Amino acid sequence: MQFLFRYANPANFMRLSGAVLPFTAIGAALALATGLYLSFSVPPDYQQGATVKILFLHVPAATMAMGVYVAIAICSFLSLVWRHPLSDTAARAAAPLGAMFTVVGLITGALWGKPMWGTYWVWDGRLTSFLLLLFIYLGYMALWNAIEDEVRAARAAAILALVGAVNIPIIKFSVEWWNTLHQGETITTGKLASVYVAPLLTMMLGYALLFVTLWMMRIRTAILERRARNLMQGAAS
């Protein structure tokens, strides 16, 4: 824990993130470029044709959408237990990124669904639980923005994030239960052919590095904004 506390200090965080940021940014660019190149160079699937390549954009986005929520929940827990302002900043900074990953996951899923299932949207368990996840992100961000007092907003948002973290598995379970009850569509799930593993993993790495880069940038911006605000208030009074 001692390790965590050291970097919970904004000044230390600024120093560390400033040093790490160029590497994650370059890493993200390299991984995404390589991943995209690999995605285009793999042979088309015998069944799905070229649309299989949407997978390389879709799966990492969906994984990140859930991973980011886990990150928010962990930050919220840290913030409620140890009252570290930096973890609030981190949770808030991650939310729009998570929402964007969810949107990317939904859009790429819809674009894949049209040629494969013949429709952009099916009320499938996974799609629906992702749509609900998007609404949970939106509600979380709306709560942050609605409460003016920053400390209160942070705590309220943290409580909501944790309530959501408890509830999301239940939502996922219930939606999947509901889907099997009304099962009409069967989604063929074959094992991933080995040629597709490399581009998929590369893209996942790229998405993860992209998230870390953008997350750190957003946290840094928030810290700098707070400093600027404090300076202006100091100058005004």
Add this chain to the structure above:
Amino acid sequence: MSPFVTLLTRDLRLAARSGGGAALALSFFALVATLVPLGVGADLKLLARVAGGILWVGAVLSALLSLDRLFQGDYEDGSLEIIALSPLALEAAALAKIAAHWLSTGLPLTLLSPLLALMFNLDPASTLTLFLSLLIGTPAVSAVGAIGASLTLSLKRGGLILPLIVLPLLAPAVIFGAGAVAQVQDGLAGGGGLGALGLLAAFSFAAVLLSPFAAAYSVRLNLDG
């Protein structure tokens, strides 16, 4: 009288005398149920098919109407601080408020539902299931709603954010509640939709058990300043 019962009866009386009590929520519920056939057509077969879902969604929305005032009125006039200072634990106070909200909205909505189900041409077995599912599930709506209400209690326009926060979290209740009715209609459930009703009961139980703690925590944070 124990403080819990005192708070419960006070909230019920307040709901009945100032907020119009259950009448507003009931009218809203009935109106939603009236508008649906106007929108989807008067085909009785179709209406019977969608009745479980429509009435469940309608009940959740009707219960949401009065939720934003659950803590807000008491917060604005300062009585929430008195309640927090009283020997009654804030968690118990939150539970009392949840119970009062359920008694003044969830329960009346449940009691009205068989009549609306009749108008939707729902068969008796499905109507009974709908009634039971609302009876079991609406406490969860009040309980999860209380978390949202406590988080937004200091907001002037919390009424708009509250549904955005609460509705996704209530998806399981709607799924299991309407699912129980659908199970009976499809003749799937041997035990009268017991599978879905059991899951609904579990969700509702967990929500009522846990949400007073979350709500009390968030009320405390709003009172601390």
